[in-house]
Amino acid sequence: MIKSIFINFKKYWFLLTQLISRDFKVKYKRSILGVVWSLLYPILMMSVMAIVFSQMFRFKVEGINYLVYLMTGLIMFNYFSEATTTAMTSVISNFTLINKVYIPKYIFPIAKCMFVGINFVLTLIPWIGIILLSYVGLGEYTCHINWYYLLLPYIFFCMFLFTVGIGLLLSCISVFFRDMLHIYGIVITLWNYLTPVFYSIEILPKKLQALFELNPLYQFLSSARSIVLYGKCPSALTLLIIGAIGIVTLAIGALVFKKNQDKFVYYV
Amino acid sequence: MIRIENVSMKFDLGIEKNFSLKELLISIFSKKKRNKKSDFWALKDISFNVDKGEVVGLIGSNGAGKSTLLKVVSGVMKPTKGKVIVNGVISPMIELGAGFDMELTARENIYLNGAILGYSKKFLEKKFEEIVEFSELRDFLDVPVKNFSSGMTAKLAFSIATVVDPEILIVDEILSVGDIKFQEKSKKKMESMIGGGTTVLYVSHSLDAIKEICTKVIWLEHGKIVMMGDAKKVCDAYYKVQMK
Numbered sequence: 368m369i370k371s372i373f374i375n376f377k378k379y380w381f382l383l384t385q386l387i388s389r390d391f392k393v394k395y396k397r398s399i400l401g402v403v404w405s406l407l408y409p410i411l412m413m414s415v416m417a418i419v420f421s422q423m424f425r426f427k428v429e430g431i432n433y434l435v436y437l438m439t440g441l442i443m444f445n446y447f448s449e450a451t452t453t454a455m456t457s458v459i460s461n462f463t464l465i466n467k468v469y470i471p472k473y474i475f476p477i478a479k480c481m482f483v484g485i486n487f488v489l490t491l492i493p494w495i496g497i498i499l500l501s502y503v504g505l506g507e508y509t510c511h512i513n514w515y516y517l518l519l520p521y522i523f524f525c526m527f528l529f530t531v532g533i534g535l536l537l538s539c540i541s542v543f544f545r546d547m548l549h550i551y552g553i554v555i556t557l558w559n560y561l562t563p564v565f566y567s568i569e570i571l572p573k574k575l576q577a578l579f580e581l582n583p584l585y586q587f588l589s590s591a592r593s594i595v596l597y598g599k600c601p602s603a604l605t606l607l608i609i610g611a612i613g614i615v616t617l618a619i620g621a622l623v624f625k626k627n628q629d630k631f632v633y634y635v
Numbered sequence: 636m637i638r639i640e641n642v643s644m645k646f647d648l649g650i651e652k653n654f655s656l657k658e659l660l661i662s663i664f665s666k667k668k669r670n671k672k673s674d675f676w677a678l679k680d681i682s683f684n685v686d687k688g689e690v691v692g693l694i695g696s697n698g699a700g701k702s703t704l705l706k707v708v709s710g711v712m713k714p715t716k717g718k719v720i721v722n723g724v725i726s727p728m729i730e731l732g733a734g735f736d737m738e739l740t741a742r743e744n745i746y747l748n749g750a751i752l753g754y755s756k757k758f759l760e761k762k763f764e765e766i767v768e769f770s771e772l773r774d775f776l777d778v779p780v781k782n783f784s785s786g787m788t789a790k791l792a793f794s795i796a797t798v799v800d801p802e803i804l805i806v807d808e809i810l811s812v813g814d815i816k817f818q819e820k821s822k823k824k825m826e827s828m829i830g831g832g833t834t835v836l837y838v839s840h841s842l843d844a845i846k847e848i849c850t851k852v853i854w855l856e857h858g859k860i861v862m863m864g865d866a867k868k869v870c871d872a873y874y875k876v877q878m879k
Contacts, residue, residue, distance in 0.1 A: 469710035
């Protein structure tokens, strides 16, 4: 089975790259700054959020650089939110193709998660810039730079697997149940507030904290933050857990998708 | 090459009804169960073989199940019942240009559409010139396809779809593409593909075209095979019934 997945992947890799590059081309066609927007947009967006939360609302988390705290949460959550939302509609919007030519349908949600993923990697550039700035003395507290940073790609990759799993699940459900497109908009907003993106989990009552820790996204966020902000390596158990979250979610998503994909043609 | 065994295909025409939450709730609470009569059999117990190199025509009135049959063979749809066995690489020419992105240029679409049809990057780079040459659209390579006329789009699509030497070719009424000159050219191209030993499944309403290129014809009506065999015989019988 693993071998057949690998062969399939190799066979459709070119199509995958073409779909991703189509997304890039269509997104930046006719804009003067073009692909620069991939960098500029997150910088400007983060600046707005930073001003709103740290200057207007006076949010802070004791003992650490709040700006970096907020950025880390924002870029990671935004990746998840944008990737799953676009993956959700990917099967429906490519229906004319699915109905005409045989293409493995999972390729569409995966292409979306990867396209948004490339944008995510670009946002890491201004993010690292801010970490370095804090290092030379911007803000009250400095960040930590250490060898644990090498774990960050692993954390992001686990989050990617989790995102693809959710993306597959959503794209499948939305084919049969169109209301999902609207419902998920509400769900993701709620999820945003229930994930400690701009506040710290410590401001919550103890009982609620335990509940909030069950949120997979919180696990990804707090692992990355503990490295960058506290200079601490996440515990081996935590690293194991986030790996398991990624793999299990992907497996569930893939299984549900595989079971139902033959029925797509009748519903879209 | 292609073996179709007792293939049936069911569509649930009532499916539309459960598209939104409101209607789903209504259907749960209302006592009336969904009408079972909404089942529609587009194909009923179809069996036939196509050998290597055979050119098989499919005829029948609109809604007879021709396109559904092509979709089942090309793997777009899984049959409700029965088995489809296909040996060989299929090139589906069902509705040309379905994979075009209108925002992209012709050049970009050649790569995108080629990838969708399953071509490799190497192959496309090698054949790029040939595609451009055949499509006669060299001057418009960097124009977005949305600015193309429908004839130009069809020419580009045809050129991309026919650049391969597929083992099995599935054609759904596309020979009449572009202007007269291009029509002649595309007909020649098809003929050379057929002459090269390609197995062809060909749907058309033009009986003349069918008689000209097909070695065998299958006549479908209401999802069933009415008649199968020699091209001229089946076409004549079909014509008689249609004109009655």
